[in-house]
Amino acid sequence: MLRHLSPTIFAVLFTLALLFVIPWLDRYATYLLISVAIAAIGALALNLLTGMCGLINFAQGALMGVGAYTAGNLGNAGWDILAVPAAGFVTAIASLVIGLPALRLRGLYFGVATLAAQFIVDYLFKILEPITHGVSGLPIRQLRVLGIVIQNDRMFATVCVLSLLLAWWAMYRVKNTDLGRSFLVVREGEIVAKGMGIDVAHTKIWAFLISGFFAGIAGALLGFNARLADPEAFTLGLSVDYLAMIIVGGLGSLTGPLLGSLFVTLLPEAIQRVAESFGIASLLSALREFTFGLLIIVFLIFEPRGLSALFRKLMFQRDARNRKKASYLNNSTQQPQGEETK
Amino acid sequence: MKRLFRAATVAAVLLAAAPVKAAEITVCIWGSLTGPDALVNGISYAARDYLEFLNQTKGGIAGHKVRTVLLDGRYKLDEELKNYRRCVDREQAVFVNGWSTGAAKALRDQINQDAVPFITQSGAGELVDPKNLPYMFIPGPTYEQQIIIALRAAAKSGGRRAVILFPDNEYGRGPTGIVRQSGEAEKLGLKLETIEFPFDAQDITAQMLRIKAFDPDLVFVQGSTPQVLVALRDAAKVGLPASKFAGSANSLGPAIPKQLGAAAEGYRALVVFSDFGSQIPAMEQIKQFMKTNEVEKKDVFYMRGWFEGIVMARAIEAAVAKNGGKVPEDIAAFRKSVRNEMVGLKDVDTGGITPPADYSNHQGTTQARVAVIKNGEFVAVGDWFDAR
Numbered sequence: 001m002l003r004h005l006s007p008t009i010f011a012v013l014f015t016l017a018l019l020f021v022i023p024w025l026d027r028y029a030t031y032l033l034i035s036v037a038i039a040a041i042g043a044l045a046l047n048l049l050t051g052m053c054g055l056i057n058f059a060q061g062a063l064m065g066v067g068a069y070t071a072g073n074l075g076n077a078g079w080d081i082l083a084v085p086a087a088g089f090v091t092a093i094a095s096l097v098i099g100l101p102a103l104r105l106r107g108l109y110f111g112v113a114t115l116a117a118q119f120i121v122d123y124l125f126k127i128l129e130p131i132t133h134g135v136s137g138l139p140i141r142q143l144r145v146l147g148i149v150i151q152n153d154r155m156f157a158t159v160c161v162l163s164l165l166l167a168w169w170a171m172y173r174v175k176n177t178d179l180g181r182s183f184l185v186v187r188e189g190e191i192v193a194k195g196m197g198i199d200v201a202h203t204k205i206w207a208f209l210i211s212g213f214f215a216g217i218a219g220a221l222l223g224f225n226a227r228l229a230d231p232e233a234f235t236l237g238l239s240v241d242y243l244a245m246i247i248v249g250g251l252g253s254l255t256g257p258l259l260g261s262l263f264v265t266l267l268p269e270a271i272q273r274v275a276e277s278f279g280i281a282s283l284l285s286a287l288r289e290f291t292f293g294l295l296i297i298v299f300l301i302f303e304p305r306g307l308s309a310l311f312r313k314l315m316f317q318r319d320a321r322n323r324k325k326a327s328y329l330n331n332s333t334q335q336p337q338g339e340e341t342k
Numbered sequence: 343m344k345r346l347f348r349a350a351t352v353a354a355v356l357l358a359a360a361p362v363k364a365a366e367i368t369v370c371i372w373g374s375l376t377g378p379d380a381l382v383n384g385i386s387y388a389a390r391d392y393l394e395f396l397n398q399t400k401g402g403i404a405g406h407k408v409r410t411v412l413l414d415g416r417y418k419l420d421e422e423l424k425n426y427r428r429c430v431d432r433e434q435a436v437f438v439n440g441w442s443t444g445a446a447k448a449l450r451d452q453i454n455q456d457a458v459p460f461i462t463q464s465g466a467g468e469l470v471d472p473k474n475l476p477y478m479f480i481p482g483p484t485y486e487q488q489i490i491i492a493l494r495a496a497a498k499s500g501g502r503r504a505v506i507l508f509p510d511n512e513y514g515r516g517p518t519g520i521v522r523q524s525g526e527a528e529k530l531g532l533k534l535e536t537i538e539f540p541f542d543a544q545d546i547t548a549q550m551l552r553i554k555a556f557d558p559d560l561v562f563v564q565g566s567t568p569q570v571l572v573a574l575r576d577a578a579k580v581g582l583p584a585s586k587f588a589g590s591a592n593s594l595g596p597a598i599p600k601q602l603g604a605a606a607e608g609y610r611a612l613v614v615f616s617d618f619g620s621q622i623p624a625m626e627q628i629k630q631f632m633k634t635n636e637v638e639k640k641d642v643f644y645m646r647g648w649f650e651g652i653v654m655a656r657a658i659e660a661a662v663a664k665n666g667g668k669v670p671e672d673i674a675a676f677r678k679s680v681r682n683e684m685v686g687l688k689d690v691d692t693g694g695i696t697p698p699a700d701y702s703n704h705q706g707t708t709q710a711r712v713a714v715i716k717n718g719e720f721v722a723v724g725d726w727f728d729a730r
Binding site: 126 | 455
């Protein structure tokens with residue numbers, strides 16, 4: 001039945017189901033949900049740039065940091081929920097600045113330029129003390145929505161899940177516009193895109209702006225969640241985590257970043273819980289990163305198109321099985337009639 | 343639609359495991375079991391081991407078994423924030439023993455809101471604020487207090503010039519700035535110079551040349567064992583002897599004499615907690631525990647964790663005694679009572695790991711003495727200095 005629903009209605013129903021579940025979750029589970037939702041927004045943003053437009057970005061951590069610091073400062077200044085979209089706009093501009101070399105560089109060369117940007121921004125977080133509070137980190141007040149203080153994890157989870165729905169819906173809409181289709185053509189080949197009359201520079205600029213905006217939203221939520229914007233939280237490691245999410249989830253698809261963020265955020269947790277139930281938590285703690293890395297490698301070898309492709313394959317097999325079962329049942333109900341006629 | 347709600351129900355059941363009963367004594371500990379500062383994770387293992395030791399020898403605290411939960415914070419802020427929620431909500435811990443400065447700062451409002459006693463491994467002075475952070479405790483002197491102890495020791499031995507060498511992170515910049523602004527060095531008659539270096543630098547020869555030109559009597563390295571290793575190696579290159587260098591209690595790592603050999607002879611570090619293997623009553627307990635259990639680390643950080651186990655157990659024991667020997671049913675009341683008893687701890691015998699501890703100041707102890715590397719080993723020398 002779900003297959004017949006439009007993706008938007010499905011997303012809304014899924015969000016409603018999540019919102020329905022939140023009041024029953026304890027704080028720990030709620031925190032996991034928050035982590036997944038924020039990671040999914042960040043992964044959707046990076047997926048637009050890297051998965052859809054083919055521009056490798058190693059500065060996602062830095063961009064999210066820009067979002068966190070902007071939202072932190074504006075939130076502390078009493079900007080209410082407006083601090084979140086404002087963080088998106090500021091990060092979109094930062095993203096555009098980082099992306100300007102993309103107009104002249106391609107592929108790995110552009111990737112290296114974003115890597116340099118990651119280190120520069122990381123350094124700026126440490127030295128721009130009036131804005132960032134330097135290495136001590138910027139303490140952030142609780143998020144306010146229309147004057148209401150979001151003072152517990154369940155309320156914050158609701159904000160994050162709704163933000164994720166909006167981010168996903170915006171990406172879905174973008175993907176189905178001419179601009180979205182231009183992203184895909186630019187990814188496949190800039191010369192082909194030019195030949196088709198697509199303004200490549202214009203397309204890339206839009207990719208940076210949209211991706212940066214949602215990276216800023218994710219960063220803002222991350223800042224309000226941690227209540228601290230700390231330079232150590234927005235390092236290259238975070239950028240690599242996000243690249244892992246979109247690769248594991250499946251580049252270019254809209255379900256990929258969601259599945260990837262779920263996998264990357266919850267797999268270490270699952271490993272920890274399994275280890276605890278077998279009484280080998282201390283041993284597996286040391287092996288957790290190793291196990292995590294190993295699982296990703298195994299996954300990429302056996303399903304390089306990501307979890308979304310695996311998911312589709314499983315659904316297809318299930319459908320095929322159901323069709324086979326249905327046709328068998330139809331045949332078996334018709335068979336006796338045939339025998340009677342014999 | 344059915345499938346959607348089935349999935350949501352399954353997710354809810356999986357995620358929303360029932361919390362444990364409040365009438366249990368649960369202590370939750372997290373540390374960097376893995377991660378960049380795993381070198382000092384003996385603290386977390388030892389705090390757990392002490393509570394296990396009580397379970398095995400005394401049937402727990404006041405006859406009630408203690409359930410300890412040990413988690414890995416990986417020195418990552420989001421991981422530590424996640425652990426905190428698990429400890430406070432799902433595990434219903436009466437005492438939480440956490441890790442980093444960043445996490446303690448990020449959680450300070452929530453700790454107040456949850457009213458749960460919390461020990462952080464941070465030595466940041468801003469976390470010692472009994473009025474605004476009544477549930478926050480640290481074990482021992484703050485970073486800035488440790489620098490002041492070293493400066494006092496240098497002044498007492500006739501020193502006239504001192505350098506603080508610090509990394510460009512909060513751990514380095516924060517305490518150095520506070521000491522510089524306090525004017526303590528000038529009061530002691532010391533001329534003070536402060537020199538910064540990149541936290542992950544593998545060569546600081548340039549900084550060493552600056553130090554050599556200043557000709558100090560003391561160079562205090564506000565870093566941990568890895569930074570001290572780099573500093574002493576490069577000091578030797580420019581002809582600065584290790585005997586001019588001193589470091590905080592976090593740089594008392596056995597790796598220093600082991601890796602640098604003769605180049606480390608004379609290096610001094612502050613001792614807040616007695617070293618593993620010292621002839622003290624607490625060590626006898628540890629040896630007894632080791633007869634039937636494996637211990638993960640055998641260093642001074644393990645002793646610090648054992649100390650933390652002792653003070654947590656004492657506070658919990660006093661709270662249980664106040665409730666007629668029963669574990670309070672109401673976890674909120676239990677936590678509040680444990681916090682009050684923690685603040686009331688005075689002259690606590692820590693088995694010789696530290697001088698008698700007093701938690702009315704939320705620090706336990708503010709004393710330290712100096713250990714010097716002699717013949718490849720740290721040897722404690724001189725008197726205890728109090729930085730209060």
